Amino acid sequence: MQPMTFEPTAESIAPAGVRYRIGLSQQTLRNVNFTPLNPLSFLLRAALIYPDHIAISHPNSPQPVEYTYRVWAQRIQNLAYALIQSGIKPGDRVAVIAPNCPLIADAHNGILAARGIIVCINTRLLKADVEYIIQHSGAKLILVDHEYVSLVEDVSVPTIVSLDTGRVGDPYEAFLSNGRRFSQERGWAGLEMETDEGAGASLNYTSGTTGRPKGVLCTLRGSYLAAISNAYESRLSRTSVYLWILPMFHASGWTYPWACTFAMLKQITLRTVDIESIWSHFLHSGVSAYCAAPTVQISIVTSPQARRLPSPVSAIIAGAAPTSNLIGALESLNFQVCHVYGLTETYGPFTRNYDRPEYAKLSLEERAKLYARQGHSFAQADEVRVVKVDKEGRRRPEMVDCDDLEPGEVVTRGNIVMKEYFQDKRATDEAFRGGYFASGDIAIRYPDGSISIQDRSKDLIISGGENASSLAIEQELSAHPDVLEVSVVARKHDKWGERAMAWVILRPSSKDKWEGKGKEFEEDLIRFAKQKLPGFACPEWVYIVTELPKTSTGKIQKAVLRQRAAKL
């Protein structure tokens, strides 16, 4: 860790005697016992109570910065005024394209302080997708990190570039300075708190595996409640240190930007997922919690830097169920595994695998099987339900039995369900049909009420009236010694309606063995499958390929495979 020689710009320093209270409208003041829920309030409280604690540390960039809550709050106030000065009105969207860095953390607060809606865009998207999101969201302004300027070079929306330096001469700093000049006299009281807690806070585009990204509109109320839930469930406190590994542009970092200010803790931002520097922070920066998908967790535990941590660190895992290998490795290094499940539409986590004292007696293998379940509803989430799916794949109002046998669709409702798909009433109505938000995920439910995801509903293979989980088939096929990667999709079948088709990448060491013997490999793999899977789930066709079509976030595009299968 290099020593911090950084001094924030003069205009980032708060004037003496600043009061951390935002303006309340007459309408709000009439209701003495009602304040609209708004996650911005967490920042103001943290700045009041712990002005000199570190709020944001950004140590690994070429020009490291570190801000106390006092300085950070002033920068956010400057940002809010700069946005207002540049024409942002309540409800306007402001796009942000950045890796984990102060800019995107600022934006999660400053845009809310200007009563705008933050639209974070995945930096890994193609230019055309970025342009689509900017156009669809109607963003009035773009805050962009210097590394991603080319993504917006053909867009006519005004753009502010951040060089991620925090130093005089950075265009983003100049923008903030405008705000400071404008705000000099008014302070926080000159900004007005949004009176409607149902107003938009963030608009997050899903990197869907089919079609155009959809804009998930989240409210102030939902963000506030979800952030508190995350702080509570991860046991974040004012002595915690949160390490940003999950990109903040993923579903607003599952509301952790606000969970961190609620907890009044220190956030460390890293521009890239660099395992070596992650380990350096685990060992030397007092990190207490982080979120990451299993693939990143695997890189962490298999890193040469890995060693047992002196104190436990909460490893929050989502995106896919952790394997027993991963759980065992994490535990042996003193990570406390917290497996959660959620979607962009649910502000991140809405279920959690809750530990039980009786697990302590089980073997790692047995425990890992239980830990792999998505579990029960999260704090402040309504109960997660699993409803029946009919033969046409349409969901029914009735719930499946808690018998761990019958798969159904995961649905939920309540305060941490999105407001809507932005400007897409048809998609919203379909997702909300029947009074519940349909996740599109297929799960079974155990007698203890916990759920276990089996597949995406559109990836289910409905064969002879039976639902076959493409994920379950893939899991079995991937155990074949010659299979490196496999994806299974449905293909029309005259007799059974649909049947599974497997797309396989061979291991490099097995390529010669099956060279020119596609038919023989197909027979071999089907024979292998029949030992482990029911007949309706066994693949009818097997195709060897050299690569699989993937989205910018690395998800396999099953829709593309289905189209290819249909054309064969």
Added chain:
Amino acid sequence: MQPMTFEPTAESIAPAGVRYRIGLSQQTLRNVNFTPLNPLSFLLRAALIYPDHIAISHPNSPQPVEYTYRVWAQRIQNLAYALIQSGIKPGDRVAVIAPNCPLIADAHNGILAARGIIVCINTRLLKADVEYIIQHSGAKLILVDHEYVSLVEDVSVPTIVSLDTGRVGDPYEAFLSNGRRFSQERGWAGLEMETDEGAGASLNYTSGTTGRPKGVLCTLRGSYLAAISNAYESRLSRTSVYLWILPMFHASGWTYPWACTFAMLKQITLRTVDIESIWSHFLHSGVSAYCAAPTVQISIVTSPQARRLPSPVSAIIAGAAPTSNLIGALESLNFQVCHVYGLTETYGPFTRNYDRPEYAKLSLEERAKLYARQGHSFAQADEVRVVKVDKEGRRRPEMVDCDDLEPGEVVTRGNIVMKEYFQDKRATDEAFRGGYFASGDIAIRYPDGSISIQDRSKDLIISGGENASSLAIEQELSAHPDVLEVSVVARKHDKWGERAMAWVILRPSSKDKWEGKGKEFEEDLIRFAKQKLPGFACPEWVYIVTELPKTSTGKIQKAVLRQRAAKL
């Protein structure tokens, strides 16, 4: 600890396959992304996730009981149906008169499940006050512990008596059985969730030092948010054990009955504040947190049973600032001191003294001075403010400077401020005047924004235009070697407007010394005071008495003293 041989009644056992979801109206179901905040939801979630964990343990009563979340939730469902069957309609008040025991914990959930409003009545009140509260609240039904039946013997409202046995033959159990018979087929889904989160949850009467008790109406939304704040701030989790020392009838136990179900933890109820059994639980029951006023905390640390705890226990202190002696004693026994401040009108705590890393370097005396401050706003509370008070003692909209010099009145607003004083529009309007709830407490505010309570506003002595804190004067006078207890109130003065009058109980050992020498003692005490207090704060008159008038909760009735002073 005696072993538990208790089996819950057959009707307390939930039927197989129970689903912990309450009925949602069509109106609620239309809003997929909105669930009215309601602390009852915590119980249902706990029963779903941890059905076999202990929810309530009541070990020290002649007939100990212990309920798992599954059993407890069934009993609460039975209670809700029994209440509905007995005629309770949404918004109806149900009175509860009980010490800490399962009945009053049940009622905090069961009455909400029936959409009623819980009215807990202080068991230490006089019969006339109890009758007044029952009449004023319009309670339709009374749930009363057998020990307090005489308090309601002349009341015509239907009464259910609990013998606190949990066994067949107890009238309360018979009442629950009615509910079970009635609910058999309907389950939780047959109860309907209140659609308005602003509806009443509890009605708590303040034991005011003047006049009739006022009914503080708290909402579902406020109770939900306050309970989560308390769970978060006290770091309650599903492995915690909460010990009930604070009476649940005090401001709904500061919302801890719901904080405990949010945390899905085990509550231990004790009918009486018995220090010996409290210590037994600290040492043998894995207690992790409790709330108590300083007087009880003093009994705890000075108990012969006191010894250093093997793991830290959160000691939540409110009601008065802890002294350095108390803090030192608590710390040396491995209690973690958490000093909070609040009122019935704010659902319990709305500020907290937040620890700072730099405190570690200070001496106990220095730290204790800082710990004695009431601190900053609590999680989910709006900022606590201190506003100017004019010469007539009326509050002004302007805030005092953060200079630790100018006293003003503590005000706040937001989600954890009561809905209203029940059926007392005049008192509500006065308390809410200017858009803030006025606490009636006088504080100074330090440069770091923290507050320190100086006095109740009506107990201030306004002398020659200066505000003298009666508490500050009492603190100085109590250091006189002959003073056991002292209370200071204002008395009219021709020249200065008001002047301080001290009412003193002498130490038993000093009584002979001053026998028949009231005038000499007065001179001696005034001389003593002049060394420590500014002239306007020195008592003008000193009266020796043998006792001071107190309320049922042990607060000195300064209004009575003021009346007596005026008549002298």
